[in-house]
Amino acid sequence: MKIFISNFNSKYLETISAEKLDNIEETFKKFSLIKEPMEAKIFAINDLLTAHQLSKLKNIFDKINIRFLLIYSNNRKTILAGKSLKIDSIFLKEQEI
DSSP states (O other): OEEEEEETTSOEEEEEEOSOSTTHHHHHGGGGGOOSOEEEEEEETTOOOOHHHHHHHHHHHHHTTEEEEEEEESOHHHHHHHHHTTOEEEEOOGGGO
């Protein structure tokens, strides 16, 4: 899974490879100092993210001023989990990746 963090001027601030979500809060602490709104795009290709994991990510992002969250995945369960949490989620076919 990769997470792209950018501001609304389309300037990428960070690309994060997150294999495990256990210590993800530490990774995002530095973004809490940025005062302008940011957006996060999660690419979970061939990865399953549960509703619990996405809820945890969403709560962390809310704390650090990320206003827009979008998930791209080729896993239907990940897409459904995102939609259940009211996260914009887009299903990608293997060929589109």
